[in-house]
Amino acid sequence: MGRFSDYLASQCGNPRGAIGKTMTWAMNRVNGFMYNGIVKNLYLSEDTKILDIGFGNGYLESLIYRKAKCSVYGIDISDDMVKAASEKNKNGIKNGDIHLSVGDCCDLAFENRSFDIVTTMNTIYFWNDTLRGLQEIYRVLNDTGIFYNAVLTKEGLDKMFYTKNGFKKFENHEYAEMGQKVGFQKISFRHLGKYGLLIIYEK
Numbered sequence: 001m002g003r004f005s006d007y008l009a010s011q012c013g014n015p016r017g018a019i020g021k022t023m024t025w026a027m028n029r030v031n032g033f034m035y036n037g038i039v040k041n042l043y044l045s046e047d048t049k050i051l052d053i054g055f056g057n058g059y060l061e062s063l064i065y066r067k068a069k070c071s072v073y074g075i076d077i078s079d080d081m082v083k084a085a086s087e088k089n090k091n092g093i094k095n096g097d098i099h100l101s102v103g104d105c106c107d108l109a110f111e112n113r114s115f116d117i118v119t120t121m122n123t124i125y126f127w128n129d130t131l132r133g134l135q136e137i138y139r140v141l142n143d144t145g146i147f148y149n150a151v152l153t154k155e156g157l158d159k160m161f162y163t164k165n166g167f168k169k170f171e172n173h174e175y176a177e178m179g180q181k182v183g184f185q186k187i188s189f190r191h192l193g194k195y196g197l198l199i200i201y202e203k
């Protein structure tokens with residue numbers, strides 16, 4: 001069980017090949033309440049410029065673009081996910097609105113203050129250096145920018161058999177403390193179902 005659960009955890013943190021595709025497909029189904037929770041909270045217009053970190057198969061990008069034909073950027077460490085997400089979002093890419101590439105949130109290849117909104121969902125557990133990732137997000141947000149971080153609570157993650165290794169699990173207060181440390185002025189929480197949490201960081 002140990003090796004199997006570690007393999008699943010590694011696929012969550014860096015989905016690859018057919019198994020990675022299947023797992024991200026399953027995430028789209030199981031985590032519907034989280035995608036909807038983020039999208040419902042976003043104030044978007046066609047002028048909005050948004051960055052999503054760790055997009056997996058690009059399902060969130062497709063929902064965002066359905067809500068508003070805005071500029072959507074995304075980065076993910078997995079080559080295979082860039083391919084899968086590009087296929088799912090081919091119309092937005094063809095229109096010149098969606099831009100997906102390989103990248104690591106701890107070293108964002110964007111200018112300071114490039115985005116109105118940054119989102120991420122179920123990725124912060126896997127960043128090599130959590131504070132560095134948050135600093136980078138703070139840096140690329142404009143002065144009124146907002147970061148939406150959708151996570152499963154520590155209690156929720158602890159209920160899943162494959163999260164023992166490979167997942168960094170944070171208590172709610174740690175999410176707030178890390179955000180304050182990198183400079184966010186206002187941090188608020190919205191519950192998404194029983195075990196989901198949307199943490200909203202404002203500059």
Ligand SMILES: C[S@@+](CC[C@H](N)C(=O)[O-])C[C@H]1O[C@@H](n2cnc3c(N)ncnc32)[C@H](O)[C@@H]1O
Nearest residue numbers: 013014054055056076077078104105121123126
């Ligand atoms: C559990 S999946 C979630 C995918 C997507 N956000 C969703 O909810 O459908 C985690 C994703 O984060 C990506 N990821 C992990 N660490 C990352 C990092 N440091 N920078 C960017 N993406 C990362 C993985 O490659 C994977 O696609």
